[in-house]
Amino acid sequence: MNLIFFGPPGGGKGTQARLLAARRGFPQISTGDILREAVAAGTALGREARRYMDAGDLVPDAVMVGLIQQRLDRPDTGEGFTLDGFPRTLHQAQALERLLAAMEREIDRAVEFQIDEETVIRRLSGRRVCAAGGHIYHVEFAPPRRDGVCDNDGSPLRQREDDRPEVIRRRLEVYRREIPAVLEFYTTRGLLVAIDAAADEETVYGRLEEVLAAA
Numbered sequence: 129m130n131l132i133f134f135g136p137p138g139g140g141k142g143t144q145a146r147l148l149a150a151r152r153g154f155p156q157i158s159t160g161d162i163l164r165e166a167v168a169a170g171t172a173l174g175r176e177a178r179r180y181m182d183a184g185d186l187v188p189d190a191v192m193v194g195l196i197q198q199r200l201d202r203p204d205t206g207e208g209f210t211l212d213g214f215p216r217t218l219h220q221a222q223a224l225e226r227l228l229a230a231m232e233r234e235i236d237r238a239v240e241f242q243i244d245e246e247t248v249i250r251r252l253s254g255r256r257v258c259a260a261g262g263h264i265y266h267v268e269f270a271p272p273r274r275d276g277v278c279d280n281d282g283s284p285l286r287q288r289e290d291d292r293p294e295v296i297r298r299r300l301e302v303y304r305r306e307i308p309a310v311l312e313f314y315t316t317r318g319l320l321v322a323i324d325a326a327a328d329e330e331t332v333y334g335r336l337e338e339v340l341a342a343a
């Protein structure tokens with residue numbers, strides 16, 4: 129199944145895409161993760177993307193469409209994939225449709241994870257990520273055994289640059305501005321379903337399996 133996950137930053141779509149990848153084998157394609165890897169590696173893409181990311185703004189569509197095209201060309205996407213963080217603009221949605229059509233593929237379901245902003249801000253501001261493996265914790269909801277240290281690999285935990293309060297506000301603003309047109313695009317095609325995402329991850333995962341079974 130070819131899936132798209134939508135939801136505000138901190139809405140849990142990344143967590144759900146990872147669970148689905150682990151349990152059902154569809155690769156999670158997170159454009160945010162791909163960009164963060166490029167930033168860490170100091171590539172030309174990373175250098176260009178960084179200034180947008182640190183400000184909570186979107187990286188230009190042309191860059192993102194090129195990046196997703198390269199990723200979808202890889203053989204592991206043959207049995208299906210979950211797009212996590214793409215498309216984020218109407219232009220990206222249109223480009224994705226053309227790109228998939230050229231590969232004789234299409235999106236089977238688009239899932240919107242719905243959650244209130246207060247919860248999102250609490251989740252994001254407490255999020256900590258391990259420097260080595262990207263393992264994710266939360267100071268309040270999922271603390272590591274030792275403060276500031278990853279349970280899995282012992283590396284230091286950090287706050288993402290864009291999880292600072294002023295950047296969180298900007299990312300939510302950008303999401304509210306761009307996403308209605310994107311959701312409309314998939315509603316028109318009869319592909320969009322919504323899930324209440326204000327629950328623990330296993331409950332939300334159960335809801336996700338239900339909507340996928342009905343697809």
Ligand code: AMP
Pocket residue numbers: 137159160161163180181182184185186187188192212213214215216220290299
């Ligand atoms: P995320 O981890 O999905 O919240 O993405 C982190 C940041 O990467 C975003 O705030 C954007 O700056 C950038 N980004 C990720 N995906 C996209 C996209 N599809 N279009 C534009 N910018 C993106």
